[in-house]
Amino acid sequence: MYEFYLTCPRGLENILHDEIKLLINQKINVDKGGIYFNGNLEDMYRINYHTRIGMNLHYKLFEGYVSNYNDVYKSIYNLKWNNILTYNDTFAIRTKLNSTIIQNQNFCTMRIKDAIVDKIRKNTNKRPSIDKRNPNFYIFIYIKNKKIKVFLNSSGWPLFMRGYRSKIHKAALNESLAAGILDLTNWNKNLSLYDPMCGSGTFLIEAAMKAFNIPPRILRDFYAFKKWKNFDTKLWDKIVTEGKNKIKYSEINIYGSDLIQQNINLSEDSIRKLSLDKYINLSVNNFNKIKPNENKGIVIINPPYGYRIGDIDKLKILYKNIGDHFKTRFNGFDAYIFTGNLELIKHIGLRTKKRIILKNGTIDCRLVYYPLISGKY
Ligand SMILES: C[S@@+](CC[C@H](N)C(=O)[O-])C[C@H]1O[C@@H](n2cnc3c(N)ncnc32)[C@H](O)[C@@H]1O
Numbered sequence: 001m002y003e004f005y006l007t008c009p010r011g012l013e014n015i016l017h018d019e020i021k022l023l024i025n026q027k028i029n030v031d032k033g034g035i036y037f038n039g040n041l042e043d044m045y046r047i048n049y050h051t052r053i054g055m056n057l058h059y060k061l062f063e064g065y066v067s068n069y070n071d072v073y074k075s076i077y078n079l080k081w082n083n084i085l086t087y088n089d090t091f092a093i094r095t096k097l098n099s100t101i102i103q104n105q106n107f108c109t110m111r112i113k114d115a116i117v118d119k120i121r122k123n124t125n126k127r128p129s130i131d132k133r134n135p136n137f138y139i140f141i142y143i144k145n146k147k148i149k150v151f152l153n154s155s156g157w158p159l160f161m162r163g164y165r166s167k168i169h170k171a172a173l174n175e176s177l178a179a180g181i182l183d184l185t186n187w188n189k190n191l192s193l194y195d196p197m198c199g200s201g202t203f204l205i206e207a208a209m210k211a212f213n214i215p216p217r218i219l220r221d222f223y224a225f226k227k228w229k230n231f232d233t234k235l236w237d238k239i240v241t242e243g244k245n246k247i248k249y250s251e252i253n254i255y256g257s258d259l260i261q262q263n264i265n266l267s268e269d270s271i272r273k274l275s276l277d278k279y280i281n282l283s284v285n286n287f288n289k290i291k292p293n294e295n296k297g298i299v300i301i302n303p304p305y306g307y308r309i310g311d312i313d314k315l316k317i318l319y320k321n322i323g324d325h326f327k328t329r330f331n332g333f334d335a336y337i338f339t340g341n342l343e344l345i346k347h348i349g350l351r352t353k354k355r356i357i358l359k360n361g362t363i364d365c366r367l368v369y370y371p372l373i374s375g376k377y
Contacts, residue, residue, distance in 0.1 A: 002044065003060040005151065009036040009051050011358035012180035019183070023050055028152045041232060043057055044154055045239045049221050052179035052206065052216045055158050056175055058151035066148045067101060069111050075148060076091050076115035076141075084152070084229075091116065091139055092129035097115075098144045109279060112141055136227040156224030163219030164266040164270040169200035171262055173302060173338075175216070181367055182210065185298050185336050188253055192297030194330075196287035198256030201267030201280070203300055207275050211252055215243040219273060249279070253294060259283040288325050296332045305341035316347045323348035326372055333372050340365040350377050 138153035160176040189211035274360040342364040354369040
């Protein structure tokens with residue numbers, strides 16, 4: 001059994017718990033910024049392939065206490081590194097410090113590196129080297145007060161990297177966050193979905209992939225655990241094949257639009273890579289021209305919010321116009337706005353039913369829910 005920690009965007013911990021509960025048969029504990037649980041190799045592969053919301057799956061090597069940098073060196077040195085890596089391997093170290101005694105991140109990282117190198121060199125007279133960009137091992141160390149936890153990151157690259165994007169829209173949502181937000185709206189494939197400011201199409205693509213059971217990283221080959229000594233190709237192939245066999249296409253109503261043609265091109269590009277062209281309807285349009293074909297469903301908008309693109313006074317009017325358009329055209333729908341500007345949200349002018357606190361990286365965000373029921377705005 002391994003001890004795992006799966007990270008996620010802040011605010012999505014509970015729905016991550018629910019998602020993983022469906023994938024593995026283990027008791028799962030909810031923490032701030034992730035979940036932790038025990039599991040086996042199969043669980044590790046399954047989660048890396050299937051989680052839509054999880055971001056990095058770490059496996060714990062050690063947990064203990066440290067009072068100074070020397071203790072950090074010793075506790076890292078004492079680990080059985082020879083069972084994990086050889087002098088031919090490369091590694092990268094990421095440290096997260098939240099401690100009044102161990103505060104110097106560069107020095108701490110250097111001591112950790114020395115400890116690993118010294119340990120391997122002691123037995124072999126040769127040393128592994130650091131590769132920050134494409135290492136064989138991603139080592140993650142978390143120190144909180146006096147507690148130290150040492151992990152190997154089994155994912156390597158964050159799991160929001162699905163492999164369907166070629167170019168990045170400058171305000172594109174993190175895919176794991178978008179998938180989690182969709183779950184929070186309770187959208188399912190029997191409901192129509194509209195995103196009238198779709199940008200690079202993250203909500204649309206994540207929704208279609210979930211609806212058809214398409215594994216979120218069907219286009220991605222890279223995972224750190226594939227470079228580990230215990231990599232079990234047969235088991236991994238089994239999980240991938242099982243995942244692909246569960247894909248099932250059906251009729252679906254997903255509509256995305258954006259004011260800017262280049263953004264629609266980005267959406268199209270990703271949608272084509274996943275062969276979802278005939279399931280997602282795209283158009284170049286001002287949001288205020290969009291009228292739904294159905295009389296109920298979900299409309300979700302992630303409008304510009306000023307920190308990255310746009311301008312505040314114009315945005316206040318834009319947010320007011322979004323509220324007005326929802327009222328006049330999307331009657332019967334459940335509307336959601338996801339934004340990182342808490343001030344602008346007040347300009348929507350609709351009655352709020354629910355406000356969910358989320359983080360987009362370091363930005364404090366809200367997902368706000370407005371049920372659009374005639375006469376009750
Ligand atoms: C924050 S970005 C959305 C990013 C998107 N969620 C993604 O993951 O790529 C906001 C988008 O709103 C679009 N937009 C701004 N004003 C608009 C308008 N009046 N009508 C339609 N789209 C608009 C922008 O072009 C931009 O792509």
